Amino acid sequence: MAAAFLNQTSKPERLDEKRSEILDFIEQQKQVDRKVVLVTSGGTTVPLESKTVRFIDNFSVGSRGAASTEYFLKKGYAVVFLHRNRSLKPFLRHLSTYNFLDLLELDGENQDAPVKVKSEHQKRLSSILRDYEQVQRDRSLLWVEFQSLSEYLHLLQMCSTCLQGLGKSAMLYLAAAVADFYIPKDQMPEHKIQSAEGPLQLSLQLVPKMLEPLVKEWVPEAFVVSFKLETNKDILVSKSLQALDKYQHQLVIANLLETRKREVKLVTTDNCVDISMTTEELSSGHEIEEKIVRELASLHSKFCSPDGH
Template identity: 35%
Template sequence: MDEQLLTRLNNFTTRHTSHHRPIALVTSGGTAADLEVNAVRFLDNFSTGLRGACAVEQFLKRGYAVIHLKRVGSVSPFGRLVENQVGEGGGRLGFESIGELFDCGEDGGIDLDGDFGFNRTKSGQAKSADPWLYSTESNATNSVDEIYSTSKSKKTYGELSLNPRLTHSRVLQSTVRSYNNILQQGLMITITFRTVDDYLQKLQVCCEAINTAGSLGLIYLAAAVSDFYIPRDKKAVHKIQSRDYGLKKTDSRNTAQVVAADNTLTIILYPVPKVMSTLRDEWCPNAFVISFKLETDSTILRQKAVMAMQRYGVHLVIGNELKTRYEKVFILSRSGAGNNDDESNNKECENELPDGFSVIEITSASSTATHSSSKVDALEDATVEYIVRQHFYYISTKVDATQPNMSSVELFAQTTAEAEKNHQARLHASYRKLQKEKLKSRMFELVWNIGGSALGVAISYGLARMLQQRQQIS
């Protein structure tokens, strides 16, 4: 593991814990399962990381510091808001949406093939299909067009500039300001993964780092982890051939991929190691852990949620069905674990649960936010709000099993005091390291100066001797 990453994580967790700030580890995106060591083909899932990205924003909004463990190329917090403003419906930039970034002129481009990129006004005049481009109609009443019509007319041919509709967008300005404040305060670290092995390795490192925070730590496991993969010693080293060409093979290992005589490929997949028990018992035993379950059958979903809580001892399980995953979720918890009696639980669901468990259904309508850009944002806002309440109840009641006589307040004070001590020790160590580097740099500079002076003296002496010898010869 990268030592620099370990140092960053440890500095991050100790600094924020010493300031009594809760820390959330949020995982998002899907994991890839490579079929070869030198991977050309791999198995993947449809997860985009949207829910995790929304959750990161919500935790930051509520004062948490966040470690974001995300899939490479998945949805990014804050960046997704910019994409939604700039891009097309899917939030990605396409050819037709380039005008959203730049003022491409009144015509919006060149008609390369008939009506390509254009639609027509009633008068038959070409009009850009890109809604962000300026209207070419003479009777346009759009206020932004009117405001910037003067500056637009002053543009020289071929000049590009950012579209004023973007530069004056309240959503973009608010997003950039929020992101800038987060960077300045050092409230977020982003760590990327791609494969199952990479994810599990980095998950362990992140959990061990967040263990410093004790009950202030929260683990939000929103990543879609593969259930099956191929271990490294079972993978083909090189690309799997589409058929048996009779070529000489350099890899003699017994792999999990077999190409039959009829050119069909058989792949043996192995179950991904379950690390939840290790996470709860060893990596971060005092953290508040939330896991996710996604199914297509609601009955199986509730049963697996109960099994996860019974088997691994997680504090909450968020269940969602595939078709309605962006509209509603249900959260399974143990009865009495900070649940409010006035919350409207789904009684039909509770009747299907064993004793000692309770469930609450949360929908996008449950959000109390004054404005949300989408149902996903509203749903995640309500979900994280409920989770934060449960987490703070957990902090207030957490008792260390090794010190049963210590109250939750005393345990919290001890945790933050230890974090403060470690934080100060790291600061002193960094200071001493910096001083040593400065001293080393000065020593090198001094050596070079002395060496340069000595070399100059030697050269001068040598030149003087040569001149004297020439004078004596002449």
């Protein structure tokens, strides 16, 4: 079903060019013996018309994927950041709550006065810029952008197959919030749906699960991490174990909608590790993604070792 879906949907523009960019990036990382993680981030849109005016969306803004990317980089990984356009991005996310111009001021009164960062923001911006410039020097971050559900799934397949040559040194951290439903192209109106035609009735089809071909065909040796978001705590772990049994990947990060920034569970077939944040940690600016990535890096190192321990 996954192959049929991909065959029936349009490929993103410049797909071959993007593939070449990713393969070049991966080759650079192999030369310096750096592990690579594919981080997927943000929500996926589901168009309602071929010439899209309206679409279905979800609440994800990509905060977990963007934050985790920074911590993977600090752990020495290279990152292919497959993200929704206009979602939160590594480093830039720290400025998302500001009006950018409010961070700046003119250094003098004349017409050609230079612009500088206000003193109260200099320390924070200096730290962010220092980390970003180090990543730029290392050439350890590659940005790949998507908008719609079909774009995401085509790019996920392409990025995954590009990682095959890394074997166990590749990790996939599938944090994107992927739509469960879509409208097949042959059932989608070409032009904008007119409100004059009355109430809108939609018939949505299930999106095929891509985790199975990803694990078995696209990148079979990689360390694959998926996410399970629920609102009912009583089924959280059982649903995660069901996913591990069905798809045969390595780990599920299980979280509840209301508490996902304070606590998660790392679920494997033989263990369940609780990761949580104290009130003091959160109030001092620490993020749960730092603890998640630290644990994953340790598990991935064991996965890569000759005996798997």
